Amino acid sequence: MKPNYSGLDWLKFAAAILVVANHTGPLQSFSPYADFLLSGVLTRVAVPVFFMSSGFFLFRKLTGDSAADLAALHRYAAKAGKLYVIAIALYIPLNLYTGYFITDFSVYSMIKDLVFDGTLYHLWYLPALLIGIYLTFFLYKRMSMKGMLAAAGILYAIGMLGGSYYGIIEGHQGFVQIYDGMFTLFDYTRNGLFYAPVYIALGAWAAKQPNKEGSGAVQAGLFAASLGMMFAEGILLHAADIPRHEGMYMFALPASYYLFRWALHWRGRSGKGFREWRVWIYILHPYAIVLVRGASEAVHLDHLFIQKSMLHFAAVCLLSIVMAAAAVKLEQTPRIIGQARKHY
Known part of the structure; x- marks a missing residue:
């Protein structure tokens, strides 16, 4: 029977979020x-x-x-x-x-x-x-x-x-x-x-x-x-x-x-795509930090998404996850195309 390491997948996902927390200071505006x-x-x-x-x-x-x-x-x-x-x-x-x-x-x-x-x-x-x-x-x-x-x-x-x-x-x-x-x-x-x-x-x-x-x-x-x-x-x-x-x-x-x-x-359940998310969350989250800060200043919402540290953290996490999912999808595209061609 193949070992089930889905617990490690979830742990590494949580660890990636903790890395984002380390670089954004979620509680800084509170204490x-x-x-x-x-x-x-x-x-x-x-x-x-x-x-x-x-x-x-x-x-x-x-x-x-x-x-x-x-x-x-x-x-x-x-x-x-x-x-x-x-x-x-x-x-x-x-x-x-x-x-x-x-x-x-x-x-x-x-x-x-x-x-x-x-x-x-x-x-x-x-x-x-x-x-x-x-x-x-x-x-x-x-x-x-x-x-x-x-x-x-x-x-x-x-x-x-x-x-x-x-x-x-x-x-x-x-x-x-x-x-x-x-x-x-x-x-x-x-x-x-x-x-x-x-x-x-x-x-x-x-x-x-x-x-x-x-x-x-x-x-x-x-x-x-x-x-x-x-x-x-x-x-x-x-x-x-x-x-x-x-x-x-x-x-x-x-x-x-x-x-x-x-x-x-x-x-629990996890898939290869989810497994790879945590890698790209780690890699891409500094870009998410820059984009959240830049967009917030551009639309004059910096008092919410920069000065409110928890909102800043949440926005960076959400954007990091979206970017990670997109990166995994982009990474899988050549394989999907290759598999589709085999049927023609």
Whole structure:
């Protein structure tokens, strides 16, 4: 019987909406602190879900045959790389509009963005995925599953000290110099070297250790407890002004993992088109933000769709979903035409 992963489809759709929330601040006009709890803490489980899903679906295909496993890795990377190239091309007009190619632009800055930071603020995910899957695959082939997780966890800990826990090292000049050196290569440690591998490894663990899953109720309870600890962690770090960037929490690891495990128990309907929506929602939502803001100002409704943060978020979500559905339909058009021609 073919496994039913519709729960993961719905989880990734919800994660895509959380990414939109992270970039629009839905609660900002009501309470900046409430918006921090949503955009600065809760949304931090979204991207880990994407990385874990990638690890889960890639590593469940690996059989132990070195050549076949490497070929599977390359095929997966080729698909992600193609999407990254398309995304870069899509955002060239917006890059031109924002002055990307003028302000502090150089060959070095472009290479840095292509490899680590992304050519727009959300596109860092795709190079992180590419680096992360190769690094995790390397660890997987040379270590036990627990060793792979431990190594990826150490990388994550290094990343946390450059992100949410940066204030801890600020008084230690040697560490500061090391991290300052890193920040000449990339803007954040939330990248394919330090951030992505541990979540991809957790996805691989979920794929290779299915008997350790437990019941849905247990996973839901563990998720709730971990999420509570993540909120406490985020609140304490924020109050102490420790983070350089609020993106890498310690308790995001168990919270994201148990959420992912819980979603494996969800049942429902989903299709390939819906499955691909979340990809395009993620890719296209910055355009939706620009279009909503521009249209609102043009028709003098900025007091509603810009200043009212929840309405702004809702409008961006709706437009992102419409654009995603259109992109999926456009993507499917050549296949539909090809299938129709077979009947003539």
